Amino acid sequence: MPDLGVDEPVQRVRMPAAMVYDYSPGLARTRFLRGLEQKKILGERCPSTGEVYVAPTGVAPVSGLKTTEQVEVGPKATITSFCVVHIGFGVNAPPTPFVSALFLPDGAxxxxxxxxGEVDYDKVRIGMRVEPVWVDDDQLTTSMENIRYWRPIDEPDVPAEQLKGHM
Incomplete structure (x- = not known):
């Protein structure tokens, strides 16, 4: 039997992967996407808790109740988590390093x-206040790509204690 070198584990394997798929978004997500086409961030309110969920699915994730009331949130938001990316992915990836983040729209x-965008990666902070930078009007579609990126605004950071449950 040949020596397969099982005493020396493989350290790294390159596995190129891509996932492109189409799906039917349903009514709630369609309303959300149509809002983005108008430079609006729309959520739906849970009838039990009053919380507003973006991008809505039509059902509140905690209560399981149907959501029907549309609510415009943001457009300002707060960074709740982020990661500095040093290896780009996809043909539309920004130059590295860049920051990917989770943004909590006001009211969501x-x-x-x-x-x-528009800030050095080492200046990004949890709690930083931001606003969306939209594509030009003639490029608007029913897509999250309508928001090119989020940029810092001149507002005080939100204290991390106020973001518990959102991080």
Whole structure:
């Protein structure tokens, strides 16, 4: 039997992967996407807790109740978590290093994912206040890509204690 070198574990394997898929977003997500097409961030309110969920699915994730009341949130938001990315991915990836983050829109109970721009990566902080930078009007579609990135605004950081449950 040949020596397979099982005493020396493989240290690294390159596995190129891509996932492109189409899906039917349903009514709640369609309303959210149509809002983005108008540069609005829309959520839906849980009839039991009053919390507003973005990007809505039509059902409150905690109570399981149907959500029907649309609520505009943001557009300002707070960074609740972030990561400095040193290896780009995809053809539209920003130059590295860049910051990917979770953004809690004002009035929402859950965060959206995106990237941070117009600031050095080492200046990004949890609690930093930001606003979306939208694509030009002639490029608007029913897509999260309508928000090119989020940029810092001249407002005080939100204390981390106020973000518990959102991090």
């Amino acid at each position: 109970a859950v965060s959206l994912y995106g990237t941070v």
